[in-house]
Amino acid sequence: DQQVKQNSPSLSVQEGRISILNCDYTNSMFDYFLWYKKYPAEGPTFLISISSIKDKNEDGRFTVFLNKSAKHLSLHIVPSQPGDSAVYFCAARGSGTYKYIFGTGTRLKVLA
Amino acid sequence: SAVISQKPSRDICQRGTSLTIQCQVDSQVTMMFWYRQQPGQSLTLIATANQGSEATYESGFVIDKFPISRPNLTFSTLTVSNMSPEDSSIYLCSVGGTNQPQHFGDGTRLSIL
Numbered sequence: 001d002q003q004v005k006q007n008s009p010s011l012s013v014q015e016g017r018i019s020i021l022n023c024d025y026t027n028s029m030f031d032y033f034l035w036y037k038k039y040p041a042e043g044p045t046f047l048i049s050i051s052s053i054k055d056k057n058e059d060g061r062f063t064v065f066l067n068k069s070a071k072h073l074s075l076h077i078v079p080s081q082p083g084d085s086a087v088y089f090c091a092a093r094g095s096g097t098y099k100y101i102f103g104t105g106t107r108l109k110v111l112a
Numbered sequence: 113s114a115v116i117s118q119k120p121s122r123d124i125c126q127r128g129t130s131l132t133i134q135c136q137v138d139s140q141v142t143m144m145f146w147y148r149q150q151p152g153q154s155l156t157l158i159a160t161a162n163q164g165s166e167a168t169y170e171s172g173f174v175i176d177k178f179p180i181s182r183p184n185l186t187f188s189t190l191t192v193s194n195m196s197p198e199d200s201s202i203y204l205c206s207v208g209g210t211n212q213p214q215h216f217g218d219g220t221r222l223s224i225l
Binding site: 002004032034036041042043044046066074089091096097098099100102103104105 | 155208
């Protein structure tokens with residue numbers, strides 16, 4: 001049973017436009033969510049996180065939105081740049097635990 | 113964040129053999145984690161390695177297949193034993209605390225012939 005799902009395996013966006021990556025989860029006990037970016041031949045790099053007590057967290061061009069009632073989070077990248085082309089993973093963690101559950105990833109391609 | 117070095121970065125092995133992957137961190141950390149990413153799949157936690165205690169394995173992973181050592185607060189090894197083609201994956205170590213994001217090494221790309 002996949003508790004964290006990224007239903008879009010790939011996404012293409014024009015440079016300068018907004019990229020929206022989506023993630024759904026099933027476990028209502030998750031209280032901390034993260035996004036990672038992964039380039040080929042490198043490990044995942046932490047990008048941004050959000051606690052379940054918030055519905056939005058912003059860091060520069062990256063904003064994560066959390067909709068607890070829908071069990072949905074999204075990552076917005078504005079404006080998108082060619083260097084943002086990578087695989088993006090969302091991850092979720094239960095309260096008081098250190099164990100993260102990862103989605104299968106979305107490959108973002110930003111076209112110049 | 114901590115700098116995490118993994119060795120080897122990649123390897124091609126014969127079935128039935130074993131490979132030990134090393135993970136070195138540039139600072140002392142309590143918790144280290146080992147993940148597997150099979151082709152086209154998400155990252156799956158294999159086990160948690162705390163210094164001075166036995167590793168804690170997730171469902172579906174056993175010590176005989178994936179023995180782990182954690183001799184000090186900056187180093188851990190994962191051995192993939194008696195390898196078969198199904199073990200072809202990327203193996204990643206990470207560090208992090210209960211209320212912190214985990215940070216990953218660059219991974220070991222393992223192919224079994």
